């Protein structure tokens with residue numbers, strides 16, 4: 072990462088990759104997964120618009136990348152088992 | 163080669179000489195013949211460029227921003243409402259650091275409808291981050307377009323530049339223009355090689371979201387580049403002079419200012435008229451000078467301050483007006499001269515196509531000489547030639 076403006080390219084190009092931008096701070100509600108209900112169909116993984124629902128390898132339960140998840144709730148809405156609850160973020 | 167042409171054709175010829183790759187245009191009076199000339203040259207195969215006819219000036223600027231990303235040298239021209247319609251993309255071109263060069267045939271903005279010349283359109287865009295260069299004559303328009311690419315594409319600058327020609331006064335008036343040889347221009351202007359071209363083999367994110375944590379720093383880089391542009395403009399002009407034998411005095415040209423009782427600061431074609439009047443006055447023993455404000459962005463505050471060593475009385479001619487305050491050029495000259503003790507006055511005129519004649523400039527010089535003698539100005543702003551029934555003008 073950059074330390075001062077002197078490290079920046081003049082052109083605002085590739086300045087930060089989306090992985091570096093912690094958009095997770097924008098979230099007001101977070102998805103919480105109930106593994107007991109989850110059937111590992113990965114509909115949540117498929118529908119997450121931010122690639123924040125992570126499946127490490129086939130057969131695993133999904134987990135949420137909270138650094139990037141914006142809390143849109145799509146995963147919760149799409150889950151056929153109601154396994155994802157959206158919980159309010161607290162400080 | 164010496165040819166006769168108006169400033170619009172001079173601008174188009176400069177684009178050809180600069181080997182522009184992409185031009186996207188939307189015609190607007192009084193710029194239209196720039197677009198027409200480009201179309202003609204491309205159609206005849208004289209100019210090897212992509213000619214894109216757009217559905218608006220906003221689209222024209224957007225298209226050039228895109229084309230510039232792949233490394234194309236880009237060119238368009240506009241005026242008045244077209245420039246205003248571009249506003250959003252003018253800002254984007256700066257933020258994306260695209261070195262687009264664009265002649266603007268300066269014209270008033272309605273309403274009511276008026277197609278004639280003044281500077282309100284370009285003055286309104288002074289805060290976009292574009293460099294702004296005002297030209298006095300057709301030759302200067304051609305030469306400045308070439309210099310503009312040198313400066314704009316400099317890796318330390320990477321900012322777009324407006325080359326301003328007075329609508330109709332220059333855009334439609336034929337004058338002698340020395341068209342440089344292609345081979346010399348090629349020597350002066352190497353091909354554009356952006357540092358981060360869009361390239362499928364080396365994917366990169368361009369123009370994506372910029373978070374608050376680095377936004378200030380990117381704005382600071384633009385500020386720095388504008389500052390660097392001061393030296394780059396002077397260098398570009400010096401090298402231009404070495405190859406082509408012409409120069410325009412850098413950021414500000416001092417014409418007979420040295421020992422003047424009064425100096426008039428003026429941008430654009432009126433500078434030529436003012437110099438003419440200064441010559442006549444000098445012949446009569448009246449010591450007046452003209453400071454031609456050639457580069458308006460970056461603002462030549464240093465060069466303006468030097469005027470305080472040459473004279474006590476400084477008038478500024480504004481061909482536009484910033485409502486609720488003085489003319490923009492006056493205000494900037496005034497803030498550069500603050501604490502120098504100069505006596506100053508703003509002269510507003512030449513609006514909406516009203517001619518700036520010799521008589522007009524004479525009136526200003528007479529007024530300035532009166533002020534120089536009195537040691538103080540009678541008022542801060544004078545709308546010269548205003549039909550106010552007082553018989554003052």
Ligand code: SF4
Nearest residue numbers: 109110112113115150
């Ligand atoms: S959509 Fe629901 S059931 Fe399917 S993997 Fe995701 S959390 Fe589990």
Ligand code: SF4
Nearest residue numbers: 119140141143144146
């Ligand atoms: S809340 Fe939205 S962003 Fe977060 S994991 Fe679910 S679908 Fe993805």
